[in-house]
Amino acid sequence: MRSLLNHLILIAGVLFLASPLYLVLVSSSHGSSTLQQLGLQWLPGDQLTNNYLAVFKLASGFSRQVTVVEMLRNSLIVALGSALLTTLFSLLAAYAFVFVRMHAVRTLFWVSLLTLLFPLEARFVNTFQITATLGLINTHTGIVLPTLALALGTLFFRQNFKGLPAEIQEAAQLDSAGPIKFLIDIVIPMYWRCITVVFVIAFILGWNQYLWPLMISTDDSLYTLVRGIRLMGQESGPGMALLVITLLPPLMLLIMCQRWFAKVLE
Amino acid sequence: MASLELKNVQKTYPNGAIAVRGVDMEIDHGEFIVFVGPSGCGKSTLLRMVAGLEKITEGEILIQDKVVNDVTPADRDVAMVFQNYALYPHMTVRGNMSYGLKNRGFAKDEINKKVEDAAAMLRIGDFLDRQPNQLSGGQRQRVAMGRAIVREPKVFLFDEPLSNLDAKLRVQMRIEIKRLQRRMDVTSIYVTHDQTEAMTLADRLAVINDGRVEQMGAPMELYSNPATLFVASFIGSPQINLLPVKLSGQSLVSGDLSIDGFQDLPADKELVLGLRPDHLSLSADQAGSSNSALKIRVDIVEQHGADNVIYGELIGAGSSMDGEPVEFCVKTGQANIPDIESILDLHFDVADAMVFLKETGSRLK
Ligand SMILES: Nc1ncnc2c1ncn2[C@@H]1O[C@H](COP(=O)(O)OP(=O)(O)O)[C@@H](O)[C@H]1O
Numbered sequence: 001m002r003s004l005l006n007h008l009i010l011i012a013g014v015l016f017l018a019s020p021l022y023l024v025l026v027s028s029s030h031g032s033s034t035l036q037q038l039g040l041q042w043l044p045g046d047q048l049t050n051n052y053l054a055v056f057k058l059a060s061g062f063s064r065q066v067t068v069v070e071m072l073r074n075s076l077i078v079a080l081g082s083a084l085l086t087t088l089f090s091l092l093a094a095y096a097f098v099f100v101r102m103h104a105v106r107t108l109f110w111v112s113l114l115t116l117l118f119p120l121e122a123r124f125v126n127t128f129q130i131t132a133t134l135g136l137i138n139t140h141t142g143i144v145l146p147t148l149a150l151a152l153g154t155l156f157f158r159q160n161f162k163g164l165p166a167e168i169q170e171a172a173q174l175d176s177a178g179p180i181k182f183l184i185d186i187v188i189p190m191y192w193r194c195i196t197v198v199f200v201i202a203f204i205l206g207w208n209q210y211l212w213p214l215m216i217s218t219d220d221s222l223y224t225l226v227r228g229i230r231l232m233g234q235e236s237g238p239g240m241a242l243l244v245i246t247l248l249p250p251l252m253l254l255i256m257c258q259r260w261f262a263k264v265l266e
Numbered sequence: 267m268a269s270l271e272l273k274n275v276q277k278t279y280p281n282g283a284i285a286v287r288g289v290d291m292e293i294d295h296g297e298f299i300v301f302v303g304p305s306g307c308g309k310s311t312l313l314r315m316v317a318g319l320e321k322i323t324e325g326e327i328l329i330q331d332k333v334v335n336d337v338t339p340a341d342r343d344v345a346m347v348f349q350n351y352a353l354y355p356h357m358t359v360r361g362n363m364s365y366g367l368k369n370r371g372f373a374k375d376e377i378n379k380k381v382e383d384a385a386a387m388l389r390i391g392d393f394l395d396r397q398p399n400q401l402s403g404g405q406r407q408r409v410a411m412g413r414a415i416v417r418e419p420k421v422f423l424f425d426e427p428l429s430n431l432d433a434k435l436r437v438q439m440r441i442e443i444k445r446l447q448r449r450m451d452v453t454s455i456y457v458t459h460d461q462t463e464a465m466t467l468a469d470r471l472a473v474i475n476d477g478r479v480e481q482m483g484a485p486m487e488l489y490s491n492p493a494t495l496f497v498a499s500f501i502g503s504p505q506i507n508l509l510p511v512k513l514s515g516q517s518l519v520s521g522d523l524s525i526d527g528f529q530d531l532p533a534d535k536e537l538v539l540g541l542r543p544d545h546l547s548l549s550a551d552q553a554g555s556s557n558s559a560l561k562i563r564v565d566i567v568e569q570h571g572a573d574n575v576i577y578g579e580l581i582g583a584g585s586s587m588d589g590e591p592v593e594f595c596v597k598t599g600q601a602n603i604p605d606i607e608s609i610l611d612l613h614f615d616v617a618d619a620m621v622f623l624k625e626t627g628s629r630l631k
Pocket residue numbers: 279280281283284285303304305306307308309310311312
């Protein structure tokens with residue numbers, strides 16, 4: 001009885017969380033007029049192929065026409081770049097915090113945690129100035145760089161690395177493995193699941209960025225999918241189709257790595 | 267030429283804990299040395315200083331006459347076997363054993379040959395392609411030893427390598443380690459808190475207490491001729507029988523007991539009489555010049571097969587070192603199975619009796 005009730009509660013939760021996804025998916029099969037007059041739709045319509053074809057034909061932008069394929073490319077560059085570099089830097093930082101046994105390094109860990117108190121949104125103005133000074137406005141690099149320091153990733157790696165028995169590090173020392181060999185031969189292969197998890201999270205965060213790319217890029221050619229949604233119009237069929245397309249890559253990545261998430265976070 | 271030399275080695279941890287208080291020793295090539303002592307006495311710290319895993323606060327460590335204080339663990343050419351095996355979990359047995367050789371730049375063929383030779387010697391040849399989590403505890407320990415062996419180091423270091431194994435396997439592996447060490451002829455230091463392991467493995471053993479070497483010597487020398495009360499009670503199983511006494515004339519007195527035949531001892535000091543369980547016997551003719559002042563009331567008889575160990579309260583004695591009734595223990599042949607509560611006369615040769623100064627623990631006789 002109890003477990004039935006538990007299941008019902010869980011199923012209700014899943015339905016509640018999944019319903020927006022469903023709404024968007026189903027609505028993307030309706031024409032723009034239906035959406036404008038009647039709002040989001042619960043039942044499938046007949047404009048599915050038309051909408052998706054329209055997305056790829058459509059081009060938008062203020063001064064220049066930017067295609068969906070270009071936006072997809074931009075999103076991928078930004079998300080992949082951000083995820084790769086974020087993972088690399090938080091991995092290296094955590095490695096130093098755990099395996100370099102010096103007091104100064106310990107102190108730096110707490111300093112790095114402090115950055116949690118200053119999210120990008122809270123330091124937009126300064127970050128913008130720095131980025132401008134570096135001449136990175138309207139570049140992919142400018143979009144990616146300020147997102148790199150992910151203190152949570154560092155924290156996550158650190159907590160995991162701390163579980164590595166000290167003897168393994170010592171055995172590696174006796175086996176003539178210096179710090180770089182130890183990182184590459186021992187730590188990375190032992191923790192590749194954690195690395196994947198941080199990578200996926202950073203990818204999704206990078207993919208979903210909206211405000212910062214909006215500030216730092218004025219050139220249409222740098223539009224990401226997330227920004228494109230606004231340009232296509234929320235109450236249009238192709239807009240809904242674009243929304244679905246935008247959701248797909250992070251969703252697929254998440255599904256692919258789901259097993260490791262479960263393993264690492266358990 | 268000493269293979270390994272410690273000169274006034276000391277260790278104070280950054281938090282102020284003093285773990286090693288000045289250790290001197292010389293170890294010859296091929297010797298099997300065991301550090302034995304209670305937990306927390308500083309054995310591991312000392313071993314880890316030899317390995318280079320712990321900085322040396324004071325003093326010098328020399329390997330083949332070269333001071334190695336500032337040499338990295340890798341360059342000291344020592345190999346270590348850890349209690350928890352410390353195998354690389356993501357590598358196969360072969361990977362674990364070859365990693366150190368690979369890092370030292372050996373050729374692939376040579377590595378394979380060394381690994382396969384060592385694996386055959388340790389009888390883990392069939393597991394070379396397995397991962398550590400597919401092996402039993404004993405097999406993992408063999409792999410850990412294999413990883414040490416293939417390197418052919420100048421010194422082997424073992425830190426309680428058998429503590430995680432069950433009793434039977436422990437005995438088996440103990441014999442194997444001894445055999446292996448003989449065959450390889452590599453200077454070895456082995457740390458354990460288990461005196462049986464220490465006695466059976468060591469060419470020489472160092473009994474360590476509170477960061478100092480209490481005594482160092484061959485196992486039987488330490489057993490028959492301990493320098494201190496600590497060594498006497500740490501070495502030997504069952505433990506030595508101890509009785510706090512005072513000298514009165516030529517007798518040692520405890521409670522109503524008076525034991526004759528002792529000379530040249532300080533009269534005004536508290537003393538401790540020590541008698542090994544195998545120096546006591548139940549009949550007079552087995553001991554030389556027999557003293558039979560002691561009687562016990564039998565409490566427990568342990569039958570070990572070939573021999574029996576009888577425990578009982580010493581009748582008429584004062585209190586023990588911890589203020590309790592004095593328990594004595596006798597080792598006898600398998601035929602002796604006395605009734606519980608029966609009273610037995612104990613005989614011993616005064617020449618076998620040891621006397622310690624209670625205050626300092628130093629041996630007087
Ligand atoms: N890393 C450390 N920091 C501070 N104190 C330590 C450290 N390692 C060991 N000690 C202390 O040093 C003493 C000796 O420890 P250890 O050498 O591990 O003893 P053993 O191996 O004989 O059990 C103990 O009192 C222990 O608490």
